[in-house]
Amino acid sequence: MKKILWCFVGALIAISLVVVTQGSAQAQAASGKTLKLAMDADPVSLDPHVQLSGGMLQYSHMAFDPLVRWTKDMQFELRLATRWELIDANTMRFYLRKGVKFHSGNPFTAKDVKWTVERLKRSQDFKGLFEPFVGVNIVDDYTCDLVTKEPYSLVLSMATYIFPMDSVFYTGTDEAGRPKDAIDKTGPSFALNNESGTGKYRVTKREQGVETIFEKFKDYWDTNSPGNVDKIILTPIKNDATRVAALLSGDVDFIMPVPPQDYDRVANSKNSQLVTMSGSRIIILQLNQNRRPEFKDPRVRLAIDYAINNEGIVKTIMKGTATVAAQQAPEGFAGYNPNLKPRYDLDKAKALMKEAGYEKGFTCSMIAPNNRYVNDEKIAEAAAAMLARINIKVNLKTMPKAQYWDQFDAQVADIQLIGWHPDTEDSANYSEFLVMCPNKETGYGQYNSGNYCNSRVDQLVLASQTETDAAKRSVMLQEVEQILYDEAAYIPLHWQNLSWAGKKNVGIEAIVNVMNFPYFGDLVIH
């Protein structure tokens, strides 16, 4: 017994000695501008084509550069392209930036753009978005044509997804004999752990789920950027309270997202600042017309729309951290229709129910996720309670997102909650997935669990895809919103706000945007 004890004490002394020496070695570690960044998750892979998600696009904007990118006011800003030009109805010509180098040292040319688009068309997640494209024709080393199957209105929007990858670096086979360009979602691949983009930051260390370190690429082309951050240490912090505490305690410089319940705390703290922005993720309820004949009657759907106080939900549940919605697309989008106002009028709702012959109401089922959207469970509970006031008794079931989507697809309930953010940052995308007639062949209406179907809406949305005149296109999409509003095709609730917070000396405001891709390359730390 005693021997063991002495060994133990000895070990402790030894450890403390090591600690002392370690501590002195650490003291001299000091360098230029480093950003300690905490997000709720880290990139799942270093391969930008492995998953289409906000997190992966945020990463792509750090290690890669797109041909063009969105600005804060939804315009296009040139990145690896220096000019674009519509040559004919189906061809957009891009003139590429010269003298750009990949992290591997290889020069960037039109070949890389062609290679990248071909890879995008193979990626399970991106092939849908690149379906309208035939491919890329190389004109010369710094000029290439992006060719579509037919005239397409969103060529530039899609060019924001073309982050050229180093075709030489990703060609060949790795030591395990796998092709280096393989896109593997479930197993190891070369691109999972290696990257060579043109972006400002190289990934110098990555431990998945623990830490990713980005360091400035010395040959980065954009020398005009005001950004002065040479190193970014990205740590995922999943727990909301911990993420906020990490900022308030000074352990990190920048956090995203900020949980709504902590907005005040962050904004009022003398060391931190909060930046919020109305987002484009809409939260809606879908009323399944195939399951419930009652929902086929537009009067019932309207009654439900009138009965649900979405302004109240935003005020009390979201604490003002969302924007009340009456349509799918937020302000600034092509289809935004300024005439549509949120509806809430209990008397009118009751009258409509009476008119439809459902004065006594009915009982129906509802499902919602409980860890996917901000306050999703509480929102669903509130909506269910509001429907009770027009005698619709709702049996609500909530579940984690891992189980939710299968249930959603199987349409197990009469009312289902879903949130949608358009990958294309465009109005038509909402309709394509949420309200167009469900069609297995074309894939339209994939998330339309309300089974709302209106041929005029389908026609307008399809026409908008090939309409390249922005003004005409906007009129079409606004008509779509008007029809959906008049018929109460679904129940719009709100758009979730986006939020970022950081120390006072971090220039957050200048780099954030409604897409939620902070452009860290341009970040200034004072």
Place this chain on the structure above:
Amino acid sequence: MFAFTVRRIIQGVFVMLVISFLCFTIQHQIGDPVRDIVGISVSADEREALRDKMGLNDPFFTQYVRFLGKAVQGDVGMSFFFKRPALQVILSKAPATLELVFVSSLIIIFLSVPLGIYCAINPRSILSRIIMGLSIVGVSIPVFLTAIMLIYIFSVELRWLPSFGRGQLVYIGGWGSGLLSLNGLKHLILPSIALSSIMLPLFIRLIRSQMMEVLETDYIKFAWAKGLHKKRIWYVHAFKNTLLPVITVGGVQIGTMIAFTILTETVFQWQGLGFLFIEAVERADTTLLVAYLMVVGIIFVVVNTIVDIIYGLVNPMVRIQGSQ
């Protein structure tokens, strides 16, 4: 000893079989791993193709037999999320949890023993009453609340200690240790206090009541009568017999401790096994879950075996069955 070991191994294998079978039957209730891997706009056909590739569409029995066949060779599958062998992922996260449990155990042992003995010897003193009162409070506050309060006080307000993560690690082979650097140790303080906050009061109370009982026994009275020094009576004679039940409970509690690491690790973004488990459930990373539960099963079997052996060492009267 040999028969004992063999019996334990057989028991262990049986436990593993039961665990793996249970995991396999419930894993599809957790959710669909494919959903987490693909973006939301990916078509149903693409998802189905991926399910086929991952072998998730095979009948239950085919999947289970395939799993067992590979598990025998030490391959329990590939984590869908990490895209690495599940066992490798678990082993890389184990040091974090083991160090956390180790430091918490140190806190528990070095505080509960003196405090417990003190309270047993001086049951009526004011300090004893305060300790007992606090221990009730300690047991009743949930771990995650303690953790958040600690972060708030020591990180946000006082700014003495870091609020999350493991800090700087020193690598010895594959073992990333936070015990060997000042920064790493600082990061260990709050999580280990939070983790010990449930077990510490429990052990103080346990040692106190056991000791008080032992102090009433005849052989202690005889020792007093013999005129032995009080320190020898308390710390040698009485304390030794107090330990027996404490060790038994301790063995069982190590399991509970692993369960509590889930909460502690989630709050402190501590990259250990508990955190890994919660994340795997959320992502429906089923292979990783099955592997995790099997590893925990093995840990339980091993810990219980060690406890049985220590039991025999502390009290020679207890003989391990079959250890002739």
